Amino acid sequence: MRFDAKTLPEWLQHLEQLHPSAIDMGLARVAQVRDSMGLRPAFPVIIVGGTNGKGSTCAMLSAAYRAAGFKVGTYASPHLLHYNERVAINLVPASDEDIVAGLRAVETARGDTSLTYFEFGTLAAMHHFMAANVDVAVLEVGLGGRLDAVNAFEPDVAAVVSVDLDHQGFLGDTREAIGFEKAGIFRAGKPAFCADPRPPQSLLDHAAAIGADLQVIGRDFSYVNETTQWRWRGRHGQKPGLPFPALRGAFQLGNASLVIAILDALHDLVPVGIGDIKRGLLEVTLAGRYQVLPGRPSIVLDVAHNPHAAGALAQNLLNQGFFETTHAIFSGLADKDIAGVLALLHDKIDVWHVPALDVPRAESPEVIAGLIAASGARGRVHIYPDVAEAYAAARLAAGENDRIAAFGCFKVVADVLALKPR
Incomplete structure (x- = not known):
């Protein structure tokens, strides 16, 4: 049937x-x-x-x-x-x-x-x-x-x-x-x-x-x-x-x-x-591809989930100008080269907000936190049960001269968009 x-x-x-x-x-x-x-x-x-x-x-x-x-x-x-x-x-x-x-x-x-x-x-x-x-x-x-x-x-x-x-x-x-x-x-x-x-x-x-x-x-x-x-x-x-x-x-x-x-x-x-x-x-418009939302703090959304895309994001963050503090909402899948992504972005982030993802193949936030530390990142790392809490914490911590970059797998960007920022 x-x-x-x-x-x-x-x-x-x-x-x-x-x-x-x-x-x-x-x-x-x-x-x-x-x-x-x-x-x-x-x-x-x-x-x-x-x-x-x-x-x-x-x-x-x-x-x-x-x-x-x-x-x-x-x-x-x-x-x-x-x-x-x-x-x-x-x-x-x-x-x-x-x-x-x-x-x-x-x-x-x-x-x-x-x-x-x-x-x-x-x-x-x-x-x-x-x-x-x-x-x-x-x-x-x-x-x-x-x-x-x-x-x-x-x-x-x-x-x-x-x-x-x-x-x-x-x-x-x-x-x-x-x-x-x-x-x-x-x-x-x-x-x-x-x-x-x-x-x-x-x-x-x-x-x-x-x-x-x-x-x-x-x-x-x-x-x-x-x-x-x-x-x-x-x-x-x-x-x-x-x-x-x-x-x-x-x-x-x-x-x-x-x-x-x-x-x-x-x-x-x-x-x-x-x-x-x-x-x-x-x-032309396309959500989630180095998408910069209007207002303060600056919010950047990018589905960069591999080293090639991370290199482009790193350059784009540099070109965006000066911000006092850059917060990242970042997580990824276990079968992706997360260490390779971090190698290109570890020095561009001041504070890391790492959520757990409710999707198949998601890497645990504890493992990602360890990879961030191993990358030589200077920023503090915080772990959250989901993207909503990570985003709320980043918004609370970020001043009007700061920047929030949400990147990694599509799920991170999708969940931030679903929260209707601003």
């Missing part, structure tokens, strides 16, 4: 219990259900992978397409507060009813095939985009690339934003191994992009072996920061006088440069003018 329910929470609970493991790499099962559902989109599909920067890149792409008047479907993960954030059309999250309709269609088609939570959601998202007749779809890879459910769909353009160490248990423990996995989204004869300034040789070799039309930042496209604006250069010329992206952070120009290269590659199918690009850059 097939599962059926009326509400999205019931469906999500069902998905969490459906498959024996949360992550089960491979395309055979999801491809089988894809074919049963007839999910062969006629619109252009863009797949975006990478260790960090995927969300920002997808958000800027979608903002530019929306500014140009196209109906753009965006699939991203994980969500911060509501599952609906994962599936959006013109950057508006899908309704519960639309998501349930997609999930029901997957359940009907899958037969005895078992799917993970992410695989189920990926198929349902494409079902929704096809039902809504979008003009273009932007799909964010969940994990890796080659064996990720998103890669069951044929991209017209594929891009790898960055390559660094994360999810080593699934992707390998070197940049070369991880680069090969991420390059698996490239296709023969199709535009492919890499915005990592040091692309792994494995990525370059795979693109060459399959005959992908690879463009690499610094070689085939680039940007020049001109202080009050910036300039993009690519195969077909340059675009001067560009505004800085509304997304904050030292690495966003590289992401924006990749976005323009992708828009340029698909110009014949979904043309986006320079005015639309500028508007998209100015209007």
